[in-house]
Amino acid sequence: MKEYFPLFVSSKGKKALVIGGGKIAARRISTLIDFEFDITVVAPSITKEIRQFAGAGIITYIEREFTDEDLDGKFLVVAATDKREVNKYIGERAKELGAYVSVADVKEECNFYFPAVIVKDEVVIGVTSGGKSHKRVKDISNIIRKVLNHEN
Structure with a gap:
């Protein structure tokens, strides 16, 4: 028996939050863009690719550390920072708020897998x-x- 069911849901206009600005975050953002998510990225620094998305108005970039309020109203959350304790915390809080969450560095902390x-x-x-x-x-x-x- 499998625990995870492949479910395709409408993503158009749904609020997605990516915390982190490195290579993993960039890959996740590139995929999310194709599915019409309303994407916000929160990170103190970002890759050149993410900066280009922000410059083109494709995503919203907030240049700072994550705060709890960032999770408000989010449908999907990607925790992709370089800090283990921050990713873990984001995963726990996002699940409490009912969001789908992918914690990039620990699969057991995800409630969906980024395919x-x-x-x-x-x-x-x-x-x-x-x-x-x-x-x-x-x-x-x-x-x-x-x-x-x-x-x-």
């Missing part, structure tokens, strides 16, 4: 191993992309 996402025309595919094998997910996702790109 590898494959989009081809109207088809959206999410692949996850429940946090058990990132390499296997990457390999399977690449196979699926190859198959979809060779379709006629």
Whole structure:
């Protein structure tokens, strides 16, 4: 039996919060952008890629440390800081508030797994191993992309 059910829900206009501004945060943001989330990023510093998203008005960037109020009204939260204790706290608080939360550094603290996402025309595919094998997910996702790109 599996604990996690793959559920596709409308994300258009839903409030997403990404705490952290590094490479993992940038990857998560890149995926969320494709699904019309209203994205806010809170971090004292961000990557060049995240800065470009903010400069283009695609996301809202708040340059500071996380505060509890940042979680208010959020549908989805990604805790991707470089501080273990901060990620853990964010995960606990976000769940208490009823948000879907992905804690980047500890899979057991997530209440959803951020999948590898494959989009081809109207088809959206999410692949996850429940946090058990990132390499296997990457390999399977690449196979699926190859198959979809060779379709006629």
